[in-house]
Amino acid sequence: xxxxxxxxxxxxxxxxxxxxxxxxxxxxxxxxxxxxxxxxxxxxxxxxxxxxxxxxxxxxxxxxxxxxxxxxxxxxxxxxxxxxxxxxxxxxxxxxxxxxxxxxxxxxxxxxxxxxxxxxxxxxxxxxxxxxxxxxxxxxxxxxxxxxxxxxxxxxxxxxxxxxxxxxxxxxxxxxxxxxxxxxxxxxxxxxxxxxxxxxxxxxxxxxxxxxxxxxxxxxxxxxxxxxxxxxxxxxxxxxxxxxxxxxxxxxxxxxxxxxxxxxxxxxxxxxx
Numbered sequence: 001x002x003x004x005x006x007x008x009x010x011x012x013x014x015x016x017x018x019x020x021x022x023x024x025x026x027x028x029x030x031x032x033x034x035x036x037x038x039x040x041x042x043x044x045x046x047x048x049x050x051x052x053x054x055x056x057x058x059x060x061x062x063x064x065x066x067x068x069x070x071x072x073x074x075x076x077x078x079x080x081x082x083x084x085x086x087x088x089x090x091x092x093x094x095x096x097x098x099x100x101x102x103x104x105x106x107x108x109x110x111x112x113x114x115x116x117x118x119x120x121x122x123x124x125x126x127x128x129x130x131x132x133x134x135x136x137x138x139x140x141x142x143x144x145x146x147x148x149x150x151x152x153x154x155x156x157x158x159x160x161x162x163x164x165x166x167x168x169x170x171x172x173x174x175x176x177x178x179x180x181x182x183x184x185x186x187x188x189x190x191x192x193x194x195x196x197x198x199x200x201x202x203x204x205x206x207x208x209x210x211x212x213x214x215x216x217x218x219x220x221x222x223x224x225x226x227x228x229x230x231x232x233x234x235x236x237x238x239x240x241x242x243x244x245x246x247x248x249x250x251x252x253x254x255x256x257x258x259x260x261x262x263x264x265x266x267x268x269x270x271x272x273x
Contacts, residue, residue, distance in 0.1 A: 003033040003089050007081040007268035009067040009261070010074030010116040011141065011227040011234050014182075015194040016174040021182065022074070022116035022123050023137050024264035029078040030064040030271060031086055045076060045107070049083025052103050054091040068257075070149035072228030077113035080104045081268035084118070089270060097130050097267065110152075113228065120267030122182050133182050135265035138190035139222050139236035142246050144213060145257040146231050150206050155229035158202050167197035187222060187238065194223035194236065207231040209256065218248035 007029055012022040031046060038060050041047055047061060063082075067075040084100045087093075097118040101111060105128070108114045115125035121135045174195050181189035204211060207230030214224050220241025227234050237245040242260055250258040 001035060003086055004030065004271035005033075005082050005086045005089065005268060006030045006271045007078040007085070007117050008120065008264035008266075010077055010113045011072070011143070011225075011232075012074065012110065012112040012116070013196070013199065013225065013228060014178060014234075015200070015223075015225040016171045016196045016198065017112075017124070017178050018171075018175075018196070018199050019110070019112055020124050020126060020175075021178060022112040022125070023141070024116045024120045024123075024267060025073070025141060025143070025261040026264045027067055027073070027259070027261055028264075029067050029075070029082060031082045032062040032064075033086055033090065034060045034062075036060045046079040046083035046086075049080040049104050049107055050087040050090075051083075052107070053084055053087035053093065053100075059090065068145050068232070070151065071145050072150065072226065072230045072232045073143070073145070074113040074117060074228065077108050077110060077117045078268070080108040080114060081117040085268040085270075095269065097132075098128065101125070101130060102128055110228075116267070118267045120264050122263065124179065124182075134185070135263065136185070137236075137263050138181050138185050138187045140239050140242040141261050141263070142235040142237055142242065142249060143227065143259045143261055144209060144233045144235065144249060144253055145259065146209050147255065148231050150229055150231045152229045155203055155206060158206065159199055160202060163198060171196055171198040190236065191222035194225055196225075200226050203230055207233070209233050209253070213249070213253070216252055218245045218252075220245050
């Protein structure tokens with residue numbers, strides 16, 4: 001029996017939704033399992049995730065990575081999701097996203113990314129719970145991926161232990177708007193929500209693309225957010241304007257890879273091919 005699994009990229013935080021909001025994107029990593037003996041890299045993140053739910057013995061793994069690494073697009077979460085789902089399929093278990101989140105969150109370290117990679121669509125996560133708000137976002141995602149990389153651990157260290165009350169209040173208000181926008185599909189609320197003073201300002205030095213993009217947003221763009229800890233930036237565009245926005249961003253930022261990515265309605269699961 002051959003098992004094929006795919007898992008999507010994710011963009012987390014979405015501005016003020018720090019460590020809570022994430023959206024799955026239509027860019028996929030894959031793993032293929034075949035019965036057989038051979039050397040297995042037990043240090044591989046996906047193999048370690050698999051081992052949390054099923055025995056490794058008797059399987060060979062072939063990994064396909066399409067999500068850029070260390071760019072804030074949830075490549076490690078996708079890899080963990082692949083291992084967890086493949087392990088459940090191998091043992092005939094249940095693909096319950098919250099149960100898999102509990103099994104893998106310590107390994108991944110970021111519940112928001114992992115929740116969206118497992119459940120797909122637009123997700124909020126808290127205390128091991130996942131609220132999947134829907135399959136689509138209020139705007140289309142255009143991702144600008146620079147050559148530079150950012151370590152999530154180093155980015156976390158740039159965050160202060162406390163922030164001014166005014167910054168916390170502004171971000172809390174925008175987070176409430178974000179939740180309402182994601183639940184209702186309102187592009188007006190979504191555009192109003194894309195402002196953060198909790199984490200993005202402190203990550204700006206390692207992710208200078210965000211300020212550059214915000215200074216040159218094309219017509220039809222609702223705003224821009226840092227993807228995860230960066231350095232990739234997501235420009236959120238009106239659905240009808242996505243092609244024109246992407247073309248203008250590609251012209252304006254030739255050193256970055258520009259990807260127009262629809263939300264991925266499905267999370268990690270057996271590959272349809």
